[in-house]
Amino acid sequence: MLPPGVSMLWEDDDPAAALRGRFGFTGLTAVTGWLTTLLRGSWDLGAGPCSRLVLSGDGAVAWVCSDGGEQLVVKWSRATDRFDRLDATTATLEHLTGAGVPVAAPRRARDGACRVRAAGPAGPLSTAVFPELAGDWLDVSDTAAVRDAGAWLARTHAALADLDDAVADRVPPRSDVPLPERVGTWLTDGDPGHVLDASRRVAGLLATAPGPPGAPQVVHGDFRAANVLTREHRVVGVLDLDDAHRAHPVEDLAQACTYLTTRFRDWRPTPPQVRREFLAGYCAVRPLDAAERHWLELLALWFGVCAVPGPGDAAGWAAAV
Template identity: 50%
Template sequence: MLPLGLSMLWEPVEPEVALKERFGFDGLAAACRWVSEVLDATWGITVATCPRLVISGHNAIFWARSDRGDLVVKWSRDRELFASLDASTGLLRSLADRGIPVAVPLPTTNGLDRVRLDGPSGELSVTVQPVLSGDWLDVTDHVAVRAAGACLAQLHQALQAEPAAARAAGLGRRISDWLVDGDKGLAPEASGRLRGLLSEAPELDGEPQLVHNDFRAANVLIRDSKVVGVLDFDDVVVEHPVHDLARACVYLGTRFTRWRPTPHAVRESLRAGYESVRPLNRAEARWFEILVLWQGIRAIPGEQDPAGWASAV
């Protein structure tokens, strides 16, 4: 569980300074007063206490105990993301209707899932969600990991029904361009294998669709080895589902400042759970190998690699 009070999610900076400079609040008490006022005026919710506020980049997550239960209030000051945040927040209600365990936003008194409000230092995009009760995924629990894989497949099936507009260039082209312009040479043998696999890659079946794009331990809540919540849809993109599965396999074990490669056995459990719901076809299986290798190489932080990302590829 995240600490009580004011803290940073991953950045090594003083949270009081970040709260003031980024959002204009003179401490946790001032933020609590603002949240209490806007929840009362906009949502008709009465706040009792405010135990926790966490800052992540241009975003903040605020926990509140209220007459509507335990809530999280999420806001962002990044105006360039406001439109995509509107879309990802609206997506949650649709996914819940399809049986995906997500935190459905509490509507405002006007029936809106997310609104833009004036904060002390500028406009903020704000949404309110119920707290989901569960623990972050423990990758040593292989039953839970298989359940997470099955949940990811169910999520992909649900997202397939959602409209998808913008999409990136083809995977083959992106990886080829990266090998020329983006590869830092931190794992030359792995990069050589990637070139060989890419040269023999089949055509990838199926159209790109919306995918989660950040499916990992910190965004999967578990209770009794079952998935009770999938969090953080702010990074949803249009991509092939197998790309999302491969990315999840590489980053599944990461949490905030604790970034370590996912053990091979854990990756196998995640994929097995996924394929129990949505089996990969032959082309997807070939691309899965390519994409896990590519994502693994890209995850290497540099010459200083104490977590062993390079040895994991």
């Protein structure tokens, strides 16, 4: 559970200074006043004081209780260049809810919008309201929960493959550069050389790779322990599709395998046994063909090499690859 009051999700900045500098709020009292006006005016909701607020980059998440007793989460972003993307990725949540994926569907505003662009003290903010999902962050020592997480990523991919084109086309691609070219360019121009043996293995796998692994589609984009809630060894919540983008599902799977263990300030590679259980859960729902298996090996290794910070590698990323 995140602490009461104002806190930083992963940065070391002073929370009060960040709240004032990024969003113009002088404290929780000011946030509560702004939220009261926003929720009443745009959502016809009354709410009590903001009890908990966490800041992360250009975004913030606030917890409030409605006057009807419902626990709500209000998210906002000041990143104006991402407002259109957030409109689209928030709309995907309603589709996922209809497909049975345990996400928090956005509460529609009075005008029917999933998100509302509101005036904040320091500039425009893109805002959305969700019901709070209760659960514990994924514990990767819980084998059953890890397998279930893999299964839910597969189900999420399957559901997103059926997303309406009008929504999917508004979600940006991860990159405009084709996947083989992207890996090849990194090998020649971007590899810092921290783990040369692993980089050579990436090059070998790329040289023998089949064509791209299927068609790109909308994918989660940040599936890891910090964004998966569990209860009694089962997934009860899939969080945070703000970074959803269009990519090959196997690329999203490889990223999840690499970063599954990570939570906020705890940034460690995924142990091999955890990765095997996660993949077993995924493949039980969505089996991989030969091309996808090849690309999964290649991409998981590539993501792992990219995660190596250099000589100060206390978490052991280099050893993991």
